Amino acid sequence: MAPIPKGSKVAVTGSAGFIGSWVVNRLLAKGYRVNACVRDAGDVEKTQFLRDMPGYATGRLKLFSADLDQEGCFDDAFAGCQGVAHLSHVSDYDDPDYMVRVCQHTIDSVNRAQTVNRVVVTSSIAAVISEADIKEVRRRPVFYEERYPDEENPKRTPERGQGYSMGKVALERMFSDAAAANGDWDCIVVCPADNVGPILAKHQKEKGPWQSIIASMLAGKYYQTGAYRPWMTVDVRDDAECHIRILESVDVANGERYIAWSTDARNVEDVCASIDRLLPELGHATPAVTDPFPERIQAREAELREIWACAELRNDRIKRVTGVEFRSLDESIRDCVESLLTVGQVEPVLREGFSLQK
Ligand SMILES: NC(=O)c1ccc[n+]([C@@H]2O[C@H](COP(=O)([O-])OP(=O)(O)OC[C@H]3O[C@@H](n4cnc5c(N)ncnc54)[C@H](OP(=O)(O)O)[C@@H]3O)[C@@H](O)[C@H]2O)c1
Numbered sequence: 258m259a260p261i262p263k264g265s266k267v268a269v270t271g272s273a274g275f276i277g278s279w280v281v282n283r284l285l286a287k288g289y290r291v292n293a294c295v296r297d298a299g300d301v302e303k304t305q306f307l308r309d310m311p312g313y314a315t316g317r318l319k320l321f322s323a324d325l326d327q328e329g330c331f332d333d334a335f336a337g338c339q340g341v342a343h344l345s346h347v348s349d350y351d352d353p354d355y356m357v358r359v360c361q362h363t364i365d366s367v368n369r370a371q372t373v374n375r376v377v378v379t380s381s382i383a384a385v386i387s388e389a390d391i392k393e394v395r396r397r398p399v400f401y402e403e404r405y406p407d408e409e410n411p412k413r414t415p416e417r418g419q420g421y422s423m424g425k426v427a428l429e430r431m432f433s434d435a436a437a438a439n440g441d442w443d444c445i446v447v448c449p450a451d452n453v454g455p456i457l458a459k460h461q462k463e464k465g466p467w468q469s470i471i472a473s474m475l476a477g478k479y480y481q482t483g484a485y486r487p488w489m490t491v492d493v494r495d496d497a498e499c500h501i502r503i504l505e506s507v508d509v510a511n512g513e514r515y516i517a518w519s520t521d522a523r524n525v526e527d528v529c530a531s532i533d534r535l536l537p538e539l540g541h542a543t544p545a546v547t548d549p550f551p552e553r554i555q556a557r558e559a560e561l562r563e564i565w566a567c568a569e570l571r572n573d574r575i576k577r578v579t580g581v582e583f584r585s586l587d588e589s590i591r592d593c594v595e596s597l598l599t600v601g602q603v604e605p606v607l608r609e610g611f612s613l614q615k
Contacts, residue, residue: 259374259443261340261504266290268331268338270323270363271345273303275464276379276449278457279497280342285312287501291319292334294345298322306458325359331366340504341367341376343432350424351415360428364435373442377503378432380425380448382489385516386568387422389413391484394564400489401571402448402514433512443511445503447496450518453589454493455596462601471590472597474529474544477606481548485561487522489570492589495519495581502579509578519583520570524562528590535591540611 261267267284271277272293284291291312295304298320312318321334325345335341343363349355367373385404388394389412397404406413406422413419429446436444451467462472467488473479482488491499499517503509523531525546532541548555575581597603598613605613 260507261374263505264288264290265339266292266337267340267342267504268292268294268321268334269342269344270294270325270331270334271343271379272307272320273300273458273460274344274346275456275461275468276452276493276496276500277342277344278307278461279454279493280344280500281307281318282310282457283494283497283501285310285318290317292321292338293318294321294323294331294334296322296324303458303460325362328362329366330362332369335366335370335373337372338370339372339374341373342379342500342504343376344379344500347424351420353423353427356424356427357431360431364432367442368435368439371441375504376432376436376442376444377500378428378444378446379500380429380446380514381421382448382450382516382518383422384425384429385448386489387419389417389419391561391564395567398567399569399571400516402516402574429514436511443509445506445509445511446514447500447503448514448516449496449499450491450516451488452493452496453488453490453586453593454584455592456600457596459601462597462603468593468597470525471528471532471593472601472603474532475541475594475597475603475605477542477544479525479529479544479546481546481550482525484554484565485524485558486565487524488528488586489518489520489522489568490586490589491518492584492586492592495583498581499575499579502581506578515575515578516572517575518570518572519586520572521583521586522565522568522570523586528586531587531590532594535587536594539594539605539613540608542606542608544606 323330389410432444
C-alpha cells in the first residue's frame, strides 16, 4: 500500500495502444524500467515503434506477449514489478461474466507477483457520465469523481448501449475490492476523458476513437458525435502523466478514482473547423458534418445540446493530487493532426492550390 519507488519496474498493459504507449514513453523518460504488455510481441507493425524507443536496446524496456483472455496472462510480465498501469481494453464490455473472468486473470497475476505496491486501473468518463436517461445529466450536472451513472435505471443495459460504462464500473469495483482483500497493494482508478493528441505509431490512427475521427475529418468526411455530446477532452500526454503521477503519489488511497480531463469541451463541428484555424498553411478543405442519427433523434438535437450545455466539468481533485497542468485542446488538435499526417500517413483533402510539403 505505497507509491512506487522512483526508477522501479512498472508493467503497462495495452502498451501498443494510444494511451498505453504514451505511458511507456513517459515512464522511460522518467527513468523507470518498463515491462510493456502487448497481445503479440511478434506483430512488428504494432510493436516496432516500442522497440525503437530509448531503453529497448539496453533492456530497460522489455516486451511481453499477453492476452488477458488467458489465465495467468500477466504472470511473467508483472513478476518483479512495483507498479502496474492497466490500460488495455478487453474484448467484450457487454458480457458481465467475461468481464469478471478477465479482471480476475489480471488480479491473479498481480497477487502472484507479490512485489506490486500499486495498480492504476484505467476506466473512463463513461463510468461517470454515461446515462440511460440523458435527463439525469440535467438533474446531476456536476461531473466529478463521486458521480456515477444512475445504476438503478432499468434501461441501463448492454442492449441499450450501456455495456462499456457498466463494464468499466464493474472493473473499478473488482480491482478496488481485490486490492482491499489482498492488503499488500492498492488500486487507484483513472477515468480518462476523450483523448486527443499525437499518435506514436501508424496503426493508432484507426483507434481512439477521437484521433480516428480527426483522421476522417482530414480525409474529408466525419460524423456527428453520439447524442450530440461535445468532446470532453484530455491531451493523451497529460493523461499518461496523470497515470504515472498517481502511481507515484503519497496522497491517494485504495478505491479512489480521478477524472483526467482538462475540462475543455467542444462540439465536433468546432473540432473540425479548428484544423483550418490552427493550421491555415495546410489549407484543409473543412468538410460538413454527416448526421447519421434517425429522424426521431435529429428532432431532439436542440434539446440534447441544451442538456449537455448544463454539464459542469471538474478536475479539482486530479490537479491537486498530480499537479498536472492540462494542455489546451487547440494544442492537442494541432499535434494530433501533424502526427496523423507524418506518422499516420493520412492523405488530407486540401483546398485548391494547397499541397503537403514533401
Ligand atoms: N482513447 C480514449 O479517448 C479513452 C477514453 C477513456 C478511457 N479510455 C480507456 O483507456 C484505455 C486505453 O485506451 P486507448 O485509446 O489507448 O485504446 P487502444 O489504442 O485501442 O489500445 C488498447 C489496447 O488494448 C489491447 N487489448 C485489447 N484487447 C486485449 C486483450 N484481450 N488482451 C490484451 N490486450 C488487449 C490492445 O492491444 P494490442 O494492440 O496489442 O492488440 C490495444 O493496443 C482503455 O481501457 C480505454 O477504455 C480511452
